[in-house]
Amino acid sequence: MSPHSQHFTRELRNALGCFATGITVVTARDEHGSPVGLTVNSFNSVSLEPPLIVWSLGLQTQVRSVFEHCRYYAVNVLAEDQVHISHRFASRDADKFAGLNLTDGIEGVPLLDGCCARFECRNSLRHPGGDHLVFVSEVVRFGSSDRPPLLFHAGAYRKLAPRE
Numbered sequence: 001m002s003p004h005s006q007h008f009t010r011e012l013r014n015a016l017g018c019f020a021t022g023i024t025v026v027t028a029r030d031e032h033g034s035p036v037g038l039t040v041n042s043f044n045s046v047s048l049e050p051p052l053i054v055w056s057l058g059l060q061t062q063v064r065s066v067f068e069h070c071r072y073y074a075v076n077v078l079a080e081d082q083v084h085i086s087h088r089f090a091s092r093d094a095d096k097f098a099g100l101n102l103t104d105g106i107e108g109v110p111l112l113d114g115c116c117a118r119f120e121c122r123n124s125l126r127h128p129g130g131d132h133l134v135f136v137s138e139v140v141r142f143g144s145s146d147r148p149p150l151l152f153h154a155g156a157y158r159k160l161a162p163r164e
């Protein structure tokens with residue numbers, strides 16, 4: 001299989017989709033103070049000491065320059081009843097924040113209500129990663145709840161199965 005063929009890319013996407021993830025919405029404020037955000041499942045933990053997380057941002061996203069320049073941003077880990085939030089923040093034209101309750105975090109970063117966890121991050125290191133920009137950032141404040149998480153696997157949303 002040639003790594004440049006459409007077949008390779010499709011099969012790679014399918015294989016990568018075997019790795020189940022949670023779903024997050026990464027939020028920040030633009031230079032006018034307006035909230036911006038997008039649905040992200042490339043989030044993961046990197047290090048506890050220092051406290052670092054990672055995620056990657058598509059170079060084609062409209063919000064790219066905001067995330068390249070903002071000092072802080074937040075990672076909101078969605079709960080299982082927030083599929084509609086994931087849909088909304090993954091769509092280009094939606095008024096993403098309409099009707100949502102926001103709390104201001106550090107330097108006003110918008111925090112979403114009803115999440116499993118929220119991480120406020122200092123926007124320090126960015127690395128080129130092919131068609132994405134990879135963010136490795138320090139967690140400066142966080143909180144979590146007992147809400148069950150929203151999961152994503154093989155292109156579909158899932159819920160946690162009850163414990164055996």
Ligand SMILES: Cc1cc2nc3c(=O)[nH]c(=O)nc-3n(C[C@H](O)[C@H](O)[C@H](O)COP(=O)(O)O)c2cc1C
Pocket residue numbers: 023037038039040041042043055056057058059060061062063064086089090091092093152
């Ligand atoms: C389940 C799911 C996971 C996604 N994960 C990412 C991601 O990790 N990084 C990314 O840049 N876009 C990701 N996206 C796509 C963005 O959410 C989508 O392109 C968004 O519309 C970009 O916003 P904008 O172009 O309006 O700024 C994901 C979408 C979905 C549905």
